[in-house]
Amino acid sequence: MLRLITKHKEYGEFKSPEFALRSSHFYAAVLSSPSEFAIGLTISRKTGKAHLRNLLKRRVKAWLRLQRDVLPSGFKLNLVARSGAGELTWQDLCQELTDLTGQLRARS
RNA sequence: CGGGAAGAUCAGAUGUCCGCUGUCUCCUUGCGGGACAGAGGAAAGUCCGGACACCACAGGGCGGGAUACUUCCUAACGGGAAGCUGCAGCGAUGCAGAGCCAGCUCCACAGAAACAAACCGCCCGGCGCGCUCCUUUUUUCUGCCGUUGAGAGACCGCAGUUUUUAGUGUCGGGCAAGGGUGAAAUGGUGGUGUAAGAGACCACCGGAAACCUUGGUGACAGGGUUUGCCGGGAAUGCCUUAUCCGGUGCAAUGCCAAAUAGGGAAGCCAGGAAGCGCUGCCCGCGCGUUAUGGCUUCCGGGUAGGCAGCUUGAAUCCGCCCGCGAGGACGGAUCCAGAGGAAUGGACAUCAGCCGCCGCGCCAGCGGCGGACACAGAAUCCGGCUUACGGUCUUCCCGCCGG
């Protein structure tokens, strides 16, 4: 099942990840976690101004909602936005996130 | 039509599907259904001012900070309105604003001097050197002509002769007109005057100050009289004068409060030594004080976490009255985000607007295609300022063309 990480302490676990995934605009630190798919978002000020950061967060959440039935289970990950991620269009964002989950599914 | 100036206003709309936050409500109480509401003009920068909260505080002074034409508005302001003066602009308009007649300080380079000054210069005097020629004037003498007179002589003219002055250097003094320096050098023009000069004096012009007067609440403006009063700049240099200001900020502050580890109290148990009793002594037992340790209970501080503060307010809209205006008074209506790793997104369609490109048309315009549709995301709340930015409308100014 899908779960968003909203507690400060839980983000501390990502300081020593099991493995990491990279794409051109994102970085994901991954831990294994049985029978759930937990995701946290980290979007720093370098990504863009406040309205761009909010837009990116909402779009990632919307994408997760659309894909909730086909997400792989057994992972806990922190998705970090890199510079330039705020300027992505909706179509490019979907493509990149789908590629990332493809990498994740190959690991499991 | 083109180029400007000032102000006001909007920040796409509608529908369908999936999804988020809050409040209310319904029942089959479960991560249920329904209704309603859900970012901005700047939410930004955090540059000012308040509300509110806690801390400090007799009163006053010094120190520190802020502000600075006038009158007003306001809870308050460094904000705003209406004016005044100066500057810029052909103009609509815009920008600036206490005081260098309290004192101190600074003004590079250049220049004599940024002060009460003198380099060149103009003038006077002393001393030294020099003194060619011409002209003019005055004086002395001589000659000639003329006039007058009896004469001596006097007068006029011409010629000659002699002396002095006019040059330069230096010293002392006077002057501030001219030259030159600079961003800036002591009001301007003409005259009188003087050795040369100078508002030293005079006329006119330009300012300034004092007094009187008219208008204005006032800044100030107009008029008149008098005074030669007329020497820069910098207070966004120190400063002076006037007014205002205690500090910290919702991560303020208050309440509830887990686990773990500390603190305090009580009880029980263990436990070493002093004392008392049984008993005069020893052992033993009991009572009992007190280090220490353990357990239980209670209290207090307090962390994670939760709740309050948290959105009804100098509020918004409408009407009417007062005021040139900023704004104020009254009446009515409305409740309009309250999140807390932080809520507004995604997909599709239609219409409107804007922008870009292409095609047609003499122009106005018409058609098609495309567009993360400008800047940008509330975090205690208000009043401003500043900065970013897409349109629309109104009023005004200038230029050109046509009637």
Place this chain on the structure above:
RNA sequence: GGUCCAGUAACUCAGCGGUAGAGUAUCUGCCUUUUAAGCAGAGAGUCGUUGGUUCGAGUCCAACCUGGAUCA
């Protein structure tokens, strides 16, 4: 969210309103068999940006930009 600093040469910093400086680094000579050290010299600045005050701003004033620190 609040508060407070800083910005000058490639780097670290000075700078009394009057011609922008020091050390390190770089480059070029000299020295040395060569390098290092040493000696001599050179180049390199929109003083974060834009306005204002001033005759004249790195400096004074205002607005903005970019970094950083701090408060649980």
